[in-house]
Amino acid sequence: MPLLTIHGPPSTFMPSLLSDLTARLAPLTDTPALDASVLIAHILDKSRTWILAHPELTLSAGQQAQLEESTRRLERGEPLPYVLGHWEFFGMDFNITPDVLIPRPETELLVEKAIAWLQKFKVPRTVADVGTGSGIIAITIAVNIPNARLLATDISPAALQVAQHNARKYHVLDRIEFIACNLLPDPSKIANPETKIDLLCANLPYIPTETLHNLPVYRREPTLALDGGADGLDLFRKLLRLAPAWMAPNSLILLEIESTLGAQTLHLARSTFPHAEICLHKDLSGLDRLLEIGL
Ligand SMILES: C[S@@+](CC[C@H](N)C(=O)[O-])C[C@H]1O[C@@H](n2cnc3c(N)ncnc32)[C@H](O)[C@@H]1O
Structure with a gap:
């Protein structure tokens, strides 16, 4: 399922992007909204708070492809920390x-x-x-x-x-x-x-x-x-x-x-x-x- 064309071009803006990804991750995790924001923040190399504070943000084509690939890995059952390649402790x-x-x-x-x-x-x-x-x-x-x-x-x-x-x-x-x-x-x-x-x-x-x-x-x-x-x-x-x-x-x-x-x-x-x-x-x-x- 392509992630970014569910609602047409406006879904590339951050609030729609987050809600689309949250919906897609909902069957996979107890914390879909958190995981969606963590994944997008990782791809943009920014903090979660930064992306939540910038609703005007869009992803480049390369970043969209990276997001799609990461989401597919999650759908195949890989834990989020392995997809990100790092974790906080x-x-x-x-x-x-x-x-x-x-x-x-x-x-x-x-x-x-x-x-x-x-x-x-x-x-x-x-x-x-x-x-x-x-x-x-x-x-x-x-x-x-x-x-x-x-x-x-x-x-x-x-x-x-x-x-x-x-x-x-x-x-x-x-x-x-x-x-x-x-x-x-x-x-x-x-x-x-x-x-x-x-x-x-x-x-x-x-x-x-x-x-x-x-x-x-x-x-x-x-x-x-x-x-x-x-x-x-x-x-x-x-x-x-x-x-x-x-x-x-x-x-x-x-x-x-x-x-x-x-x-x-x-x-x-x-x-x-x-x-x-x-x-x-x-x-x-x-x-x-x-x-x-x-x-
Ligand atoms: C539960 S993990 C803990 C890893 C890390 N210390 C942590 O807290 O996240 C246990 C670790 O013990 C290692 N391990 C398993 N059997 C072992 C053995 N006989 N001798 C040494 N390390 C072993 C595993 O490879 C694994 O990295």
Whole structure:
């Protein structure tokens, strides 16, 4: 269906353009008006508020073609952030591709706790972000804690490329060591094999396999970023087994969790670290979202 000829030439002006696109996106999303304005703003390389304040705007032929192509991608089921190629997290703009998870606002809770904890120290701390994906956790920490040194790991080399691109964009590439490995690296493979971690952060795949297969997100974002195994806890078990050898004295572990798995992750953490201070934090929706383990 051609987007811009529904009402003839006047639909090229911004209010009609927005309402036509909103109508076309309505079957695809709960927020069609927002998505329409975000997409048009992206194509014009302007802010949403700017395009809403300029009703006289029209699109060039090239921009119209680009809008039509992007709309077709959405109609084929691609998530808007992949069509845009970037997404906002913690007030910053991250490049993303279908190789990485789309940043979620819930993960800001982990980053807030991490930054608040790191701000208490004057001496540089070593932080690990396990399963870094697009790099949002490592990079927001590096930007906000200028003396932090970081390790960022992922099993997906394609994801690490995206993360490195984002680190370069935010001028923190020199402080983050990116490593392709299964959770934590062989110490001999990193710059300083003696490294101990002061803060370990991870937003690992945590959706139980069967649950995932029934979610709309299945096959729209990388399964490698979502599938937590039969009970959702496979990678938590493995990481908690590896962690003791890596953690410095008085260190902290912050793990984002699936909201229904609070009790199980608490139990797992208590059996691995019987003497640690362990608690769960809720997200803005009041759901269990973050496991904190103080060693
Ligand atoms: C839920 S995504 C989180 C990405 C990013 N940290 C974020 O918060 O948006 C999980 C990430 O863990 C990575 N991953 C999955 N299994 C892994 C493993 N065994 N070792 C390291 N990374 C893994 C995936 O490739 C994916 O990038």
